Amino acid sequence: MKVLRYLVPMALLAAVVAFLGVGLGLNPREVPSPLIGKPAPAFKLARLDDATQTISREDLLGQVWMLNVWASWCAPCREEHPLVIDIARRQLVAVYGLNYKDQVPAAKNWLAGLGNPYRATLVDSDGRVGIDYGVYGVPETFIVDRQGVIRFKHTGPLTPDVLRTRIEPLLKELQRAG
Amino acid sequence: MIAEAGHFALWLAVGVTLVLGIVPMVGAQRGRADLMALARPATHVLLGLIVFSYGCLLLSFARNDFSILNVASHSNSALPLMYRLAASWGSHEGSLLLWLLMQAGWAWAVAVFSRNLPLPVLARILAVMGLLTLSFLLFVLFTSNPFDRLIPVPLDGRDLNPQLQDPGMIFHPPMLYMGYVGMSVAFAFAVAALIGGNLDAQWARWSRPWVTVAWAFLTFGIALGSWWAYYELGWGGWWFWDAVENASFMPWLVATALIHSLAVTEKRGSFKSWTVLLAILGYSLSLLGTFLVRSGVITSVHSFASDPKRGFFILVMLAITVGAALSLYAWRAPKVGLGARFSTLSRESLLLTNNVLLLVALAAVMLGTLYPLILDALGLGKISVGAPYFDAVFAPIMAVLVFFMGLGPLARWKNDTLPALAVRLRWAAGVTVVCAALTAWIGGKITLGSVVGLLMTYWIVFSVLTELWERVRPAGGVKANVLYRLGQLPRATVGMMVAHLGVAVFVFGVTMVGTYDIERDVAMSPGDSTTVNGYTFTYQGNQALRGPNYDAVRGHLVVTRDGRAVSEMYPEKRVYRVQRNPMTEAAIDSRIRGDLYVQLGEPIKGDTWLVRIWVKPFVSWIWVGCLFMGLGGMWAVTDRRYRARATSASTEPAGTAATAAR
Numbered sequence: 001m002k003v004l005r006y007l008v009p010m011a012l013l014a015a016v017v018a019f020l021g022v023g024l025g026l027n028p029r030e031v032p033s034p035l036i037g038k039p040a041p042a043f044k045l046a047r048l049d050d051a052t053q054t055i056s057r058e059d060l061l062g063q064v065w066m067l068n069v070w071a072s073w074c075a076p077c078r079e080e081h082p083l084v085i086d087i088a089r090r091q092l093v094a095v096y097g098l099n100y101k102d103q104v105p106a107a108k109n110w111l112a113g114l115g116n117p118y119r120a121t122l123v124d125s126d127g128r129v130g131i132d133y134g135v136y137g138v139p140e141t142f143i144v145d146r147q148g149v150i151r152f153k154h155t156g157p158l159t160p161d162v163l164r165t166r167i168e169p170l171l172k173e174l175q176r177a178g
Numbered sequence: 179m180i181a182e183a184g185h186f187a188l189w190l191a192v193g194v195t196l197v198l199g200i201v202p203m204v205g206a207q208r209g210r211a212d213l214m215a216l217a218r219p220a221t222h223v224l225l226g227l228i229v230f231s232y233g234c235l236l237l238s239f240a241r242n243d244f245s246i247l248n249v250a251s252h253s254n255s256a257l258p259l260m261y262r263l264a265a266s267w268g269s270h271e272g273s274l275l276l277w278l279l280m281q282a283g284w285a286w287a288v289a290v291f292s293r294n295l296p297l298p299v300l301a302r303i304l305a306v307m308g309l310l311t312l313s314f315l316l317f318v319l320f321t322s323n324p325f326d327r328l329i330p331v332p333l334d335g336r337d338l339n340p341q342l343q344d345p346g347m348i349f350h351p352p353m354l355y356m357g358y359v360g361m362s363v364a365f366a367f368a369v370a371a372l373i374g375g376n377l378d379a380q381w382a383r384w385s386r387p388w389v390t391v392a393w394a395f396l397t398f399g400i401a402l403g404s405w406w407a408y409y410e411l412g413w414g415g416w417w418f419w420d421a422v423e424n425a426s427f428m429p430w431l432v433a434t435a436l437i438h439s440l441a442v443t444e445k446r447g448s449f450k451s452w453t454v455l456l457a458i459l460g461y462s463l464s465l466l467g468t469f470l471v472r473s474g475v476i477t478s479v480h481s482f483a484s485d486p487k488r489g490f491f492i493l494v495m496l497a498i499t500v501g502a503a504l505s506l507y508a509w510r511a512p513k514v515g516l517g518a519r520f521s522t523l524s525r526e527s528l529l530l531t532n533n534v535l536l537l538v539a540l541a542a543v544m545l546g547t548l549y550p551l552i553l554d555a556l557g558l559g560k561i562s563v564g565a566p567y568f569d570a571v572f573a574p575i576m577a578v579l580v581f582f583m584g585l586g587p588l589a590r591w592k593n594d595t596l597p598a599l600a601v602r603l604r605w606a607a608g609v610t611v612v613c614a615a616l617t618a619w620i621g622g623k624i625t626l627g628s629v630v631g632l633l634m635t636y637w638i639v640f641s642v643l644t645e646l647w648e649r650v651r652p653a654g655g656v657k658a659n660v661l662y663r664l665g666q667l668p669r670a671t672v673g674m675m676v677a678h679l680g681v682a683v684f685v686f687g688v689t690m691v692g693t694y695d696i697e698r699d700v701a702m703s704p705g706d707s708t709t710v711n712g713y714t715f716t717y718q719g720n721q722a723l724r725g726p727n728y729d730a731v732r733g734h735l736v737v738t739r740d741g742r743a744v745s746e747m748y749p750e751k752r753v754y755r756v757q758r759n760p761m762t763e764a765a766i767d768s769r770i771r772g773d774l775y776v777q778l779g780e781p782i783k784g785d786t787w788l789v790r791i792w793v794k795p796f797v798s799w800i801w802v803g804c805l806f807m808g809l810g811g812m813w814a815v816t817d818r819r820y821r822a823r824a825t826s827a828s829t830e831p832a833g834t835a836a837t838a839a840r
Contacts, residue, residue: 006451006507006508006511006512007508009455009458009459009504009507009508010501010504010505010507010508013462013497013500013501013504016466016548017493017496017497019548019551019552019555020469020493020496020551021493022555023551023554023555024489024490024493071564073564073565073566074564075418075420075564075565078411109697109699109790112699112779112788112790113699113777113779113788113790114779115779115780138564
């Protein structure tokens, strides 16, 4: 029995290697997307810049819009932020932010320091709406069409590649569809 | 031609490592001195070949040879020479060659500086290091050749990522790799001892200086990285619990545990199988870190271009290397004796507590880092674990660890009693509480974090002072003796005290920044001023600027305090011409009592810019503390007993009174 004890590290190694091996085959940024093709879940949330005003899903119907989930504590959000600014500056789509499980002053500071690409940022401090949207990891980005249906979801920081090969063609198609 | 020569040298090195890995090992098992004698010269040849190869890479970068893919992707003719050379390790391929260089360098150092080691022991150690080098050589040659050609040859290179164009890039990676790869020495000593059956106090004494040096480099490397992130990323923070940061932090935690458990093994002959396991674990985590960073299984801020093929290769390498070591462990360790016994309260038991706490901290960090991956692999969804988890889990463990850190060095080996220890530390405890209360009161803001942090700081300081006093206290009442006795303190003890005080300095910095950090965003037109924490910042306007490979807008702020000029600050916003990404260069005025940190935000309209101002009290103490820790380690290594000739080979039975006497 005593010998078995010395085999424990070996067993742990085997377990870790097995998980890492499976992990290799997975893409941490690719998400199972049960929500794609479904109506975007309803919400009614306060604006970050003015807590007295709220925005709901219905307010955004009739336009193609992008929901970018971010938080000031999220390091990869900083990485993708210049790209979100770029999207807003080129007016590719109306970008709305969902400030997920964050504190309002910290979030405001974050936007002030890094630039604010959002038409409006919705405050989801307890993460309820995040749950409805199946947010697994911040940042996440959704694209919703004029009928309010989710057409695209990306988990993890946006990359120029994803923007060019997936988002831009989709936006062209959605906006042409009218 | 140069590139091909460098590539060829690597293939020659494969041959050398095959010889180094097999022949001396066979020689050691069969007692053939002629075969074992091959180990030393082989490491010289190996280092020569890899230095040559690295030289070829450096030359290619210096000469802007864009026909090499690696150079074309990571350099540019407008890049200053210093950064062109540093760009050689800015890529995945180049950084692996740096890894190899370090690996060969460590093997060479062991060959040169371990003259006291019996030949069979040295032969086994160098053979193991040869095999480790071989695995990385194959990795480089088969998946990541830094000398791959690019056809057609581009006119100019794609430039080094602007964030990497910084002095930090010149020092941080080599330091960090020295530490990472240095863990392989401890690994090789452990595996060689398992094979040779000489797992005893003598073995611990031999490996201790190597572990300490590697640990010190790792400390410097991590601290440099943190400091670099602080001033370069412009986020104002100094640690982000990013997967890559964790990858370097995990081996550090193990190395710290290993240093302490080696102390017990050396002095008392106990913990042998535990220590050897830690030595294996340290290098395993270096490999795991490499895997995490380079395979793309985990999302991170500073990942390299990832490639599943590389990930698979490292994983196989990790499984073989660590698997072999652990099999050896499972086979050999049960026969190792227990060593000297000790009671529930003794320096051994306190050091064991230290080890347990460090490993719990390791488990917490590892869980947070791998959790997203594990859930994903089990099909339970994808999540990300952020700083809140790590802060909440890590801080309490550290607080407990620091408490024991005060007790450990004062407790006696083998057996101590609680009342005796309490009496010796009563002054330290009392003064700690008073000082912490006083500091918190002067600071003017009292939170749980600040009080605990200050208690930790002063507890370390005063327990170290207590120990120092006990050691130099004049026994017969002769005052002049104190200085003499101070000079007589062993360097290992002084090194330990300096390193522990480093922890105090570090904790103080973290506590102060965590509690009293002030952050302010102000829209400023030329002439506007704002006052933050007594400092008045006046915005003077901005001007356009042309750097060697970037264009910038440079703001100018004058800082005064009570009407006296304090500093002039020039934050910049740069756009690098090749990669076109904007970068903020924060202006930082660093002083002992804290940093002023100014960053240029976005233009609002006309001459009005958003300016972000931080006042960060005592933030530089964080890195100064790390510097102390590393220097303390380095000083301890110069202790006389490591230089003394080993008197006997590995024949003495483990844990006898003779080896445990020191």
